[in-house]
Amino acid sequence: MRFIGYLTVPAILALGLIVAQPISAEVLFEDNFDATGQAGAGSEDPIPPDLAVWDSFQTNLVVHPDNAAGDYSLNMFNLNLSKGAYTIQTYPRGSDLTCTFKACTTSSILTIAAAIRSPMASMAPSGFGDG
Amino acid sequence: MSNTYENIAAGLEYFSTPDGVPAELNAGPGSGMGLTQNGAGPIQVSPRIEDAFQAALVNAKSKATAVTIRVTVGDAAGCTGSWSTDDGQTWTQFKLNDGTILDTRGYDAGTVIDGDHPDYYGDGNGPRFFADTEVYPNPVVVVDGTQDLHIGFHNLFGSTWIDDVVLETNPDMGGGAGLPWTESWDSLDLDTAKWETAGHNPPMFHMAPIDPGDGDLAFLMGNAALDWSTKLRSKVGWPRGENLRCTFDLFGLDDTSRLGMDFVHTYPGASGFHGPFHSTADIGENIYATIDAGMDFWWNIIGFEEGGAATGLQTTNFTADDAFHAAMHPAGRDPEEAVGRDTGIKMRFWAGDVSGFFMEWSLDGGVTWTPGATWPDSNVYDTRGQDMMTRPDDEVVPTGNATLLYLGFSTAQGGVFIDNICVGNDSNPCVQGTPTPNEVDHWTFY
Numbered sequence: 027m028r029f030i031g032y033l034t035v036p037a038i039l040a041l042g043l044i045v046a047q048p049i050s051a052e053v054l055f056e057d058n059f060d061a062t063g064q065a066g067a068g069s070e071d072p073i074p075p076d077l078a079v080w081d082s083f084q085t086n087l088v089v090h091p092d093n094a095a096g097d098y099s100l101n102m103f104n105l106n107l108s109k110g111a112y113t114i115q116t117y118p119r120g121s122d123l124t125c126t127f128k129a130c131t132t133s134s135i136l137t138i139a140a141a142i143r144s145p146m147a148s149m150a151p152s153g154f155g156d157g
Numbered sequence: 158m159s160n161t162y163e164n165i166a167a168g169l170e171y172f173s174t175p176d177g178v179p180a181e182l183n184a185g186p187g188s189g190m191g192l193t194q195n196g197a198g199p200i201q202v203s204p205r206i207e208d209a210f211q212a213a214l215v216n217a218k219s220k221a222t223a224v225t226i227r228v229t230v231g232d233a234a235g236c237t238g239s240w241s242t243d244d245g246q247t248w249t250q251f252k253l254n255d256g257t258i259l260d261t262r263g264y265d266a267g268t269v270i271d272g273d274h275p276d277y278y279g280d281g282n283g284p285r286f287f288a289d290t291e292v293y294p295n296p297v298v299v300v301d302g303t304q305d306l307h308i309g310f311h312n313l314f315g316s317t318w319i320d321d322v323v324l325e326t327n328p329d330m331g332g333g334a335g336l337p338w339t340e341s342w343d344s345l346d347l348d349t350a351k352w353e354t355a356g357h358n359p360p361m362f363h364m365a366p367i368d369p370g371d372g373d374l375a376f377l378m379g380n381a382a383l384d385w386s387t388k389l390r391s392k393v394g395w396p397r398g399e400n401l402r403c404t405f406d407l408f409g410l411d412d413t414s415r416l417g418m419d420f421v422h423t424y425p426g427a428s429g430f431h432g433p434f435h436s437t438a439d440i441g442e443n444i445y446a447t448i449d450a451g452m453d454f455w456w457n458i459i460g461f462e463e464g465g466a467a468t469g470l471q472t473t474n475f476t477a478d479d480a481f482h483a484a485m486h487p488a489g490r491d492p493e494e495a496v497g498r499d500t501g502i503k504m505r506f507w508a509g510d511v512s513g514f515f516m517e518w519s520l521d522g523g524v525t526w527t528p529g530a531t532w533p534d535s536n537v538y539d540t541r542g543q544d545m546m547t548r549p550d551d552e553v554v555p556t557g558n559a560t561l562l563y564l565g566f567s568t569a570q571g572g573v574f575i576d577n578i579c580v581g582n583d584s585n586p587c588v589q590g591t592p593t594p595n596e597v598d599h600w601t602f603y
Contacts, residue, residue: 055308055324085310090318092219099220099320102312110311119304120232121326126245129214130223133315145228145322146236147164147309 054117059087059098075100075111082111091132099130112147166303167194167236168228169206190214192251192259194236194301204298206240207254213242220320229328231262234302246393248336250584266302336395336585340578342366342374349392353440356380356387360419364389364567367416369408369574371498377410379420379572383427388444389575390435391564399582401508401562403433404523407485408501410572421570425486428571429454433506433578434514436465436559444567449557450506450514452477454569459485461529461538463514463546463557473548475531475538484520484527498574512558513540 057080061073072086087098102109117123125145170193189211191204205211210224217224225245228238237260239248251259261268310319340351345366347354357364361381366374380387395401409424410416422428434450445453448462453474460476477485487500503519505526515538516529528537540546540556547553566575579587 051325051327053323053325055322057322059320059322085312088318090219092221097220097320099318100310100322101316101318102310103316110309112307112309114307116305116307117324119230119234119306122229122232122328123306123324123326124227124229124328125308125322125324126225126227126328127310127322128220128223128225128320130217130219130318130320131214131315132218132318145169145226145308145310146167146230146306 052121054123055113055115059100060096061087061098072101073098079113079115080111081114084109085111090130164196164309165193166196166301166306167230167238169193169226169238192236192238194261195299196301204253204259206251206259209249210240210251213240216242220318223318223320225321227328229262230306231264234266234268235261235264235300237262247395248585252584261298261300264300266300268300269298337579337581337587338393338395339580339587342376342576345374351392352389353392353438354387354389355440360417362387363418363420363572369410369498370415373498373576375406375408375498375574375576376566377416377418377572377574378566378568379410379413379418379428380568380570381419381421383421383569385443385445385567385569387567388440389564389566390438390440390444392438394438394561394563395580395582396561397508397512397559398510399584400510401580401582402505402587403564403578403580404503404505404587405433405578406498406501406503406574406576408498408574408576409486410574411497413572416572418572420572424571424573425457426571427457427569428486428573429459429568430566430573430575431568432566433504433564434508434557434559434562435565436557436562438563438565444565447565449559449562450508452516457486458482461516461531463540464555465557473550473552475549477538478530478532478535480527480535481518481529484518498576501574503577507541508562509541509543509556511542511544513543513546513556515539515541 057076059075072088075082075085075087085100085102088101089095089097090099090101093099100111102111127145169190171190189205191206213224216222222242225241226238227240227245227248228236230236237251239250241248253259308322308324310317340348347365354364356362359365363377363379364387365377367377369375369377376389378387378389407430409428410418410420411424413420413423429452431444431448431453432451435444435447436449437447439447445462447465449465450463452459453462454460458476459482460474462474484502503523505517505519505523507515507517509515517526518529519526528539530537543556544558545553546556564578564580581587
């Protein structure tokens with residue numbers, strides 16, 4: 027048989043234990059930028075992200091022109107290496123810490139990939155919120 | 158103010174090589190989005206994620222076409238990630254164009270991983286680094302071990318839109334359609350995010366998880382009339398490619414009254430499984446008509462099936478050899494032998510990256526495998542890579558070639574249990590180190 031030797035008995039037992047004991051996911055943070063309750067929400071004008079959560083420099087919540095009305099996203103635009111937003115809070119490594127997000131653009135093919143720098147950062151830039 | 162690209166501990170970053178800036182930035186070689194870490198420093202040092210990912214970014218022009226990105230950090234250091242263009246239904250792990258997986262979890266913080274890779278920058282120019290090695294020194298990846306992390310997003314140019322940010326621990330990588338995708342029936346309640354059934358109406362029609370008697374839940378399918386009403390289909394699918402495969406355990410219910418059932422036949426009578434890979438998730442379709450890489454059955458004969466109805470129903474395809482039937486139908490060979498989990502069979506189906514399939518089976522829990530072979534000559538059945546095949550009746554028909562494969566199962570009447578399902582591929586195998594069977598080193602169907 028071709029596959030003899032690829033798995034040891036301890037490995038099989040360990041795999042079985044992993045399968046038998048699923049661990050539930052725990053959401054530590056989420057933000058769909060729906061702007062609920064924020065001043066200016068619904069006006070279709072850019073509004074800042076929740077500044078109690080985000081340390082932001084020139085980022086805004088804006089409804090993408092091709093998205094549903096009221097479905098805000100965090101928008102950053104134009105050339106500026108420092109535009110962006112950090113969570114004020116930090117989160118420790120461990121338990122397969124994972125960040126998931128959606129990303130899209132309204133820019134041409136020339137610019138989309140240049141636009142994202144994400145998602146987990148080791149430090150917040152000093153004075154970031156001051157612009 | 159810090160330049161934000163210097164702060165990334167685990168994430169994505171755009172880069173362009175000094176000699177590789179193309180007319181179309183991320184769509185061309187030598188530049189694009191890379192998986193970065195350790196503050197990366199110069200923006201040009203990230204290993205470039207494969208072309209398919211760059212193309213997906215180019216196409217991400219609204220939330221409907223957005224790329225969903227997932228970055229996971231190692232518990233001590235390092236990171237990896239994956240991407241999806243169907244809102245997280247299917248995921249592809251970050252890798253280079255040549256298939257090298259980008260995953261530094263498990264390395265110690267500070268470990269230096271050099272870029273001595275044949276196509277590190279994805280431009281086909283081989284391993285080379287920037288001329289000014291004082292500014293862009295080799296090596297190029299230093300594993301990050303920062304313990305406390307912020308979530309952060311930044312812009313270079315263009316207009317970027319970020320949405321639906323979620324940070325979690327112990328993410329369900331098997332949920333949705335991420336790979337590996339698993340199902341071990343840990344609850345009597347069917348996970349309706351993963352599955353859809355039809356025809357469940359016990360005691361005569363059953364299509365739900367149940368305790369077979371040993372306390373370990375399994376999915377029991379069976380019915381009292383050959384009307385094909387009972388079906389199980391996954392709501393999610395996976396693209397062929399990277400040796401997509403499905404492994405599962407199967408065993409029979411020899412006495413239907415034992416569990417309060419009243420099926421017409423006892424296993425193995427009229428007992429098949431009609432799966433695993435189907436061309437559709439449509440619960441309305443007949444289960445025997447949509448098998449794209451799997452096996453159907455005719456009475457007590459199990460046959461290789463692909464291409465669904467295109468290749469004909471049940472009686473026209475190659476049937477499995479006696480060895481497989483002896484393994485699949487132990488009660489049929491020895492009426493005194495109990496049928497149950499202990500005498501069950503494990504099967505693994507390998508979908509061809511474009512078309513066809515190969516299966517193998519095991520009676521020792523997957524330690525050793527026997528290739529599926531045809532009756533009466535015991536020729537190994539392997540149609541991977543073939544676009545057509547010749548049936549036993551000399552009819553030339555297409556092999557299974559659905560680009561997206563879903564799971565589906567049903568018996569006909571006899572009670573059959575399915576358990577421990579896992580769908581994986583080379584990047585996301587169910588069991589690390591499981592080798593891919595060699596293709597076509599034997600008789601084929603041309």
